[in-house]
Structure formats: structure tokens, C-alpha cells
Amino acid sequence: MIQQIEARLEAKLFDRDTRKARLTPAGECLYPLALRIVQEYEKAFAEYDEFAAGRRGVVRISALPSLAAMLLPGVIACFRQHHPDVDLDIREDIGAPVYQGLLDRVTDIGLAPPPQSSDDLRYKPLLRDEVVLVVRRDDPLARTKSQDWSILADREFVTTSRETGLRAMIDHALQEAGVQAEPLLSSKQPATVGSLVHAKVGIGVLSRLTLAQLDSSSLVGVPLRGPVVARSLGVVTHIGRSLSPAARLLLAEIEKQAGNLSALLNAPGSQRR
Known part of the structure; x- marks a missing residue:
């Protein structure tokens, strides 16, 4: 290895005698450079070890x-x-x-x-995320075990807007149930839907996960049946x-x-x- 480096540099790195070897001026110049390379090598592999262990x-x-x-x-x-x-x-x-x-x-x-x-x-x-009817806790519907999708033809309701995947599920369920109903209002944000229900603008339709996201003690979810819809x-x-x-x-x-x-x-x- 030393001979290869000397050949590449076209310089002698060590003065040797029968008992010891000493750095030549070229060797003294190269020594701190070589030391820096070794340190960078060790640092690089230490960083990789951190990456491989999932710590970086x-x-x-x-x-x-x-x-x-x-x-x-x-x-x-x-x-x-x-x-x-x-x-x-x-x-x-x-x-x-x-x-x-x-x-x-x-x-x-x-x-x-x-x-x-x-x-x-x-x-x-x-996980499985079921679509539910969202009502105020003081709404009589809150005390029912479940509701049919036809309730949306009887009561004004609000839900998510058409660009959401949840809305596509709701529209398909209404079609499957043979119910003709359009939301009074729709919003991309479930929080807005929840606020509209809280303000008594209408009942709502969300999923259990989006209802839980609202973290509102004033709203409850009632299962919707015929069909049961979940994503x-x-x-x-x-x-x-x-x-x-x-x-x-x-x-x-x-x-x-x-x-x-x-x-x-x-x-x-x-x-x-």
C-alpha cells in the first residue's frame, strides 16, 4: 500500500534504515491529510450506522x-x-x-x-371508518339506536363537499337506499360541518373518525343503516x-x-x- 501511494505521488514518504522508519518531508506533508481522511471515513460510517439503525x-x-x-x-x-x-x-x-x-x-x-x-x-x-349521522346531543335523534338514510329526505342536512372521498360514499349510499336528498350546505372541512350542526342549521353526515376529530361534547353520532357504509x-x-x-x-x-x-x-x- 505504501509503495503504491509513493508511486502515485512520485515521492518517497519514509526514510528507512535497519532499525526504524522516519517520515520524509513529503511524508510529513501527507500525514495530516491522511489523518483527516481516516477521520472523515470513520465519521461517515458512524453516520451511516445511525441511519441504518433508524436513528437518523x-x-x-x-x-x-x-x-x-x-x-x-x-x-x-x-x-x-x-x-x-x-x-x-x-x-x-x-x-x-x-x-x-x-x-x-x-x-x-x-x-x-x-x-x-x-x-x-x-x-x-x-382501520374501518363507518359513516354516521351527526346530531346535537339535545336532538331527539340522539336517543335512537340507528337511523335509515331516509332521514336525510325528512331533515335538512349538511356534509362534506364533492371533492372528498367521504362525499362520494354518502352519495352512493343515498342512491343505493333509493333516497333523493341533497345537502343544504357542504364543506371540505369536517369542522365546518360540525359547527353547522351545532348551530342547528341541520343534521350532519360524517364518519366516526371525522366526528372524533371534532372533539365536541355537544355532538353525537348515530349509526346509519340500510345500507351500512364504511371505508x-x-x-x-x-x-x-x-x-x-x-x-x-x-x-x-x-x-x-x-x-x-x-x-x-x-x-x-x-x-x-
Whole structure:
């Protein structure tokens, strides 16, 4: 190795005799440079070891607002206890932007319903989110065990706007039930729907997850029957993209916390809040 370096530099690095070797002026010049290279080498592999152990890196997540609000806070709190140096980037989107971010490789993990059609995306279900009627706690409907979709033809109602996946489910359920009804008002934000119900503008239609997101003691959810409508929510990843060690660890925490959230949403009486 020394001979190769000397040949490359066309300079002698050591003066040698029968008992010891001493650095030549060229060797003395090269020594601090070589020492710096060794230190940088060791530093680089130490940094990689941190990355490989999932203690460093960047994980980018795109999630439905309801999942971002109800699932991710607990996930992040637990994850950061053990991985404080991992940078997390959270983006809230509805519908297609979640999937497009994965396809464009600008996000690592998506939290959304299953993609309708894509050979490049992988979906793993995490929880079931049922559509419910949202009413004020002092509304007589709050004391009923369930309601048919026909209640929406009898009472003015508010719900989410057409660009949301939830609205498509509601419109399909009304069609399946043979009910002709249009919302009085619609909003992209579930919080606005909840506020309209609270203000007695009308009854509402949301999912259990979005109702829980409102964290309002004045509103309750009543199951809707004939048909029962629910959506699957889960993890979406790109089939052709490997997740980093940190992303895999975060995904494990997401799956753990989702199990707890699913149990809470589907517990008997949970819609009564």
C-alpha cells in the first residue's frame, strides 16, 4: 500500500534504515491529510450506522386530515422518544394528492383509503371508518339506536363537499337506499360541518373518525343503516421504493397506534361519545 501511494505521488514518504522508519518531508506533508481522511471515513460510517439503525434520516408522510389529527400525534410522540434525531415531514391532503405524492416519490408513506387503480402502489388496511349521522346531543335523534338514510329526505342536512372521498360514499349510499336528498350546505372541512350542526342549521353526515376529530361534547353520532357504509383506511406505499430504516420503524408504530384507534372507534357506544 505504501509503495503504491509513493508511486502515485512520485515521492518517497519514509526514510528507512535497519532499525526504524522516519517520515520524509513529503511524508510529513501527507500525514495530516491522511489523518483527516481516516477521520472523515470513520465519521461517515458512524453516520451511516445511525441511519441504518433508524436513528437518523427523513420520513415524509402524506395523510388524510382526519388521520393526521387522530392517529399521527400519538405515533409521533412515541416515535420521538426513541428517535429524536429523525426528521418528520407531514402533509395533509385529500384524495388523489396522497397517491400522487407517492408516485412522484416525494413522500414515503401515505395514510388514506385504498387507491382505486395503480399497479405501483401497495395498500395495507389499518382501520374501518363507518359513516354516521351527526346530531346535537339535545336532538331527539340522539336517543335512537340507528337511523335509515331516509332521514336525510325528512331533515335538512349538511356534509362534506364533492371533492372528498367521504362525499362520494354518502352519495352512493343515498342512491343505493333509493333516497333523493341533497345537502343544504357542504364543506371540505369536517369542522365546518360540525359547527353547522351545532348551530342547528341541520343534521350532519360524517364518519366516526371525522366526528372524533371534532372533539365536541355537544355532538353525537348515530349509526346509519340500510345500507351500512364504511371505508377502509390504511397505509399506502410505493411498490418500487424501499423504505428507509427510520420509515420502517415509524410504520411499525403507525400500525400499533392504529390498532388502538380502531378499537376506540368501533367500541360499543363509541358513536355516542
